[in-house]
Amino acid sequence: MEKLPEKRRRKAVLDWLSSFAFVLPVVIGIAVFTIVPMVSSLLYSFTRTLTTVKDMGPWVWLENYRLIFGVYWKQIGESLGVTFLFTVISLPLNLVLSFALALFLAKDIRGIRAFRVIYYLPVMLPAVVSGILWSSLASGSDTSAFNVILTHLHLPAFSFYDSGDTALFTFILLGLFNIGGSMILWIAQIKAIPVSMFEVADLEGANAFVRLVRIILPLCTPMIFYNLITGIINSLQVFNGVVTLNIEPEGKEALGFIVVQIYDFYNSTDLSMACALSWILFLIIAIISALTFKLNRWVYYGEEV
């Protein structure tokens, strides 16, 4: 290869620098707020560091991981189990219901915008507000709003958040109030389907079911994929919704998701254990996301790709 003249090379470097300057903020951001903490978190997980002691503790290498898979396994395994259970139940439920709702709301009829706003409303609730709200509406006491309604309907009161047996169910159920978030995405995707496709389908006498299965669903696969990935990542990390609840300890124990456990270790001064556990969570999320990406052959990206 011929060596570039000095001037042109300088120009190329300058060009690169001036382009790179635009993305410099995010480079700094990732370095300072992501990579450095991730690495130090990994280092801490190989030590025995307490939050009540200022220095990094002695190196114990894999001891923390041995504890997690040893004596703590019953507790942590259970917590991982609850987290997976929550993800496996709530994610499909959310996807299906929000999709069904979107099908209903996609058609532009009079006043439809108002309905979309209403369905989106619970998504707008700040974390603290929804914590305060749900701990009050869905407590097991007979004066909580849900139980008052049940009583009016001559149904027995339900324990909702106040019992270990029903807390997870309640959490999943109330999580459904947030399907408006994915609903908005589905609507956009459905409305992006060219009208001509439906016209052709009508000409060929396709009924609603055929239209759904042959046109709408395949064309929505990118969105299914997007919602799936973000859904997995978010539900494996669920935390805010639990920590802002003021409910009976029994209910809170039943909602002992993995990030809650990590926070608990941190609060009991065991910094290194918290770091080790959060790295395990990171690996789990990375593996599941990678698998999902690997298996995305069913996603239809349109002809131009």
Place this chain on the structure above:
Amino acid sequence: MKTVRSVKIAEYVVRYAVLALFAVLFLFPVVEMVLKSFMSDLDIRFGELFPTSWGLASYAEAIDAKYWWWMRNTIIIGVINMVGITLSSSLCAFGFAKLRFKGRETLFFLVLATLMLPSICMQIPLYKIYYGMNWTNTWLPLTVPGFCGGGALNIFLMRQYMKGTPDSICEAAKVDGANKLGIYLVIVLPMCVPILGYVALTSFLGCWNDFMTPLLYINRESIYNLSLGLYYRYVNNAGSIPPANVQMAAATVMLLPCIVLFFCFQKMLINGVTVGAVKG
């Protein structure tokens, strides 16, 4: 003809009935929150669904001077972030969408990859970093990260939008001798007003709702944001927690700006959410 019409009418009736039914369901929590906020202590004790007597006493108790002060803090943090996130994410997105340079794709992949990291992994060690810089108990941990890229999702959305704008104008400007900053400022930004507005609005709302960051890095009552103030008052309070009507009054006032903003900018918000997802 007639039957087709009546079928159509029936379809509409069913559609609206179902819509209305679900609307009632979805409105219930928020409406109940507002109703409870107007109740008296006795109504709360009896578990009424509707106030037997309407009163503003709970508002008077919930919205005190501290509440206003926290709200002011939240607004200031929100506005700073709004500017910071919009500016830095549009800069980065411009870099990723319109400029060609070595390492661009790798870098962009890296940016997207950060979306998958569990935030708890970073939170604990970040505290030490902030402390080292003397940032704890200031608003810097809440505002500075916004200026450093403004979040992978925002960059992604902006980049998608910018990719959709015609390259030809930029090329023409380049031929005319405009530099990169000029193209960004004069040509690309004006074309991106909808997505800029979306990012600005969501970053403000994000700040309004933010809870984890202040929880970790702020422990001075006078610089709390509203979320943190309400959390220490109504959720994690070692003393006694005020009754539900006061809690609901505080929550209602906090929710109000979100609803007004959403109502006013509904179209922009909904379009914005879908930009990246539909086109990506």
Place this chain on the structure above:
Amino acid sequence: MKKFLAALLALLMCLSAVACTNPFEEEEDPEQAEAAGKVVIKVGVLGTTTEQDIFSRYKRSFEAKYPNISLQLDPIPGDYATGMNNYVINESFPDVVFTTGDQHAAYSSQGHFVDLRAYAAADDTFTFDDIYPELIQTTHYNTEDEGIWFMPRDYNKVITFVNKTMLSLVPGDNGKMFAGYGSFEELQANWDLETFYEVCAAVTKKVAENTQNPAGVSQEEKLAGLIKNTYAVDARYNWAPAYSPILKHYGGTMIDTSALNGANTDYSKVLSVDATRTMEAYRSFYQNLARPGYVKQSLTSSGVSLFPNSQAAFWFTTRPSWGEVISNNATFEVDFLPFPYDYTGVGCSGYAIPKLAESRISDNAETKPGTSEKMSNADYAWLFLKYVASEEGQNEFGSIGMGVPSRISLRNSGTWTEYGSAELNHRAFIEEVPGQTILSVNDIYCFPATAQKTVSDNCISIMTYVVKDGFWPDDLTLAMNSGNYAAIYGKVNEYKATMMTRINASL
């Protein structure tokens, strides 16, 4: 319309951002104070209104006494442990930090605080002799330790708060109010465990009647809280100082410090949550308080108190809780009676000097008398601690009513006895009840530091099951074993396993 609304919102937001004034005590600029030749001493104080009030009182009167010292507030957020951990991680301890008898050990045992005995020994103007000995006990971090790691500020014995307004509407079998005693004075004169249960029964009966027939309830009774969801006693059974003495009264204990045996300690014995005598104590607790419906069988994880909201006739708690009654704008009259059980808990809060303060020397520091050495911030902090324990400081503190002095000499006098009304039965806070033993509740510290939070959380969780009907058989006369009481044994064993895991992993 929309634009108008948006503009209106923006305008309102701008207005509120500009117009509102800072309601928080304006913190003096430390640099300014330094420049004015003062020594700045930072004091870490809990974020609660009461604690901050107390601090601003201290500040005013202490600074008047020592014009060259400026006390600066350094608030700890709602959760004490998190705030303290942050101090540790960041090495940012203030010069003085608030602590309590049952919370200091995690820090004092790790060497974060200075031992006050050295300061007292070097100072002939001060001795610990006038501080209640049971409080001095709580300043050690375990049973063997003899260090005095903080200065006790108050004497917080668990006693019984009484809602007089409510009781004045509760008739006894003889038709007289106050459950048949006619007046509070009469009730006080007859106060013992039996009387306590008797009044509980009367309140529960009255509330049940009113719940059955809500239409017939008079406005007066409604306002006094004699309606649905009111309980006889807010027993705070999710709080160790209240439940430990009751369990002890019934012969059980969750933590058996007598099983401690140095390096050979068998922690599964120390953690005696599942010992038969403890199980029997749970049963008595349930049988006497929960089954008859005297206590609420469910409590949320953080403290929603019934009593300040007029939802209970009695409240087992300590003096500082009075603040909650007052700040709740309670419309009922409060009075005090001793704790009715054979044991009661006592604890205290106070101030410690973090080790770091010893290495801080202000530019404005004076030299120690008789030497050329400059006074460190810890030396100045000691002046503040001495002031807190002095009669003057204790009276300043007593005047806002939220505590009982830690000085024995102020047992029957001082501002605290006049707070509210001198007519009230303030003696309940300090008087010795014949036959009652005082426990200092800090036995949690016999466990390794990283296990303490888990142990205390899980002990509380056990208590929340102990009071639930679903965990007990109908027949409570059955012999105590895991066959007859499978449900509660199951829960207790589950929690014990969790606690033991954490303890063993922490060793």
